[in-house]
Amino acid sequence: MTLDQRNGNFVTAPSAADLLAWYDRHRRSLPWRAPAGERPAPYRVWLSEIMLQQTTVAAVAGYFVDFIRRWPSVEDLAAAPTEEVMSAWAGLGYYARARNLHACAKVVAEEFDGRFPDTEQGLRALPGIGPYTAGAIAAIAFDRRAAAVDGNVERVMSRVFRVETPMPQGKPEIRARTEALVPEDRPGDFAQALMDLGATICTPRKPACALCPWMEPCQGRAAGVVETLPRKAPKAERPVKRAAVFWAEAPDGSVLLARRPPKGLLGGTEGPWSSELTSDTDPAEALVHAPFPADWARLAGTVEHGFTHFTLQMTVFAATGVAAEAPAGARWATLDELKEAGLPTALMKPAAHALAALHGPAAAKRLRKRPK
């Protein structure tokens, strides 16, 4: 029992034991989790944590099952061509994760004999593993006493301890508070319990405080400010940028696919040829960005895609019956090969737009990923 000097209230500290007791009754069953009391394989923990970065459980589940079936071990994943990993990742977003995933698998397979480091520090040195993921893997896969501070934990802790400092300035305090609470026993369950609590009880809006194991010690609730936490600076508004997408079809019906440079927006993915997506291209002057001279026809309408930090408005140009060599970094591919390649959603949209315009809606529908 301590005194909160901000309002003169006496507060009790939240206990790991109360949270773990709640977790034992309400833990979610997820594809990457082991049965209660068992420790999941580090490979599965790592793969799931990378996929779950800024990505919802629902979006990840199918990809996780696919990856595990296709590459059952880290050695299998390391041995795969990077292009196959990128294709398997297509649609999940943040493609740097896929590149780092493969790079990390190679390091673990080739330099660590297929075994992941079992400490936070060791994990942190691997590509794609930052402070959160290192803590999560150390705790969940190796039962190390490590904190895993993600968005859920940030929200829970900012509320329980009533941290009113806006993020990211408040992060150090959140981390210190979390580290102090991690128990010697069951640190992995503690990490997952905290995330489950944030995902199912201590939600951004309308938290279910009445069901919360930490309702009593929650200072945010006592002060009536739960839903205002964590505090965040207002976000800058998203500019609209324009790009030109070039849909080329050869006489045999194959289409032009270009591999994007490894870094930057959609880095390493394949898709139709386009102007720079991060600059702003005037549609009237778009043809200078075409892959080769052809009878380009501007298709009616535009295609929009919202990225985190800007909205992209794409104008699509199409040419059919093209007999031309594919430029460097591009290839002619059948529609089946296009589906196999896996396009990011942002580029699947203009592809579908072109197919619908040239061959009808039914042709566009065939682009959709078939359920496996």
Place this chain on the structure above:
DNA sequence: CAATCGTGGAT
């Protein structure tokens, strides 16, 4: 530190 980097679901 601030900007960059995807996507889909919920509200």
Place this chain on the structure above:
DNA sequence: TATCCAAGATT
């Protein structure tokens, strides 16, 4: 329809 934002890392 617009906004938020989810198991963040990298530069």
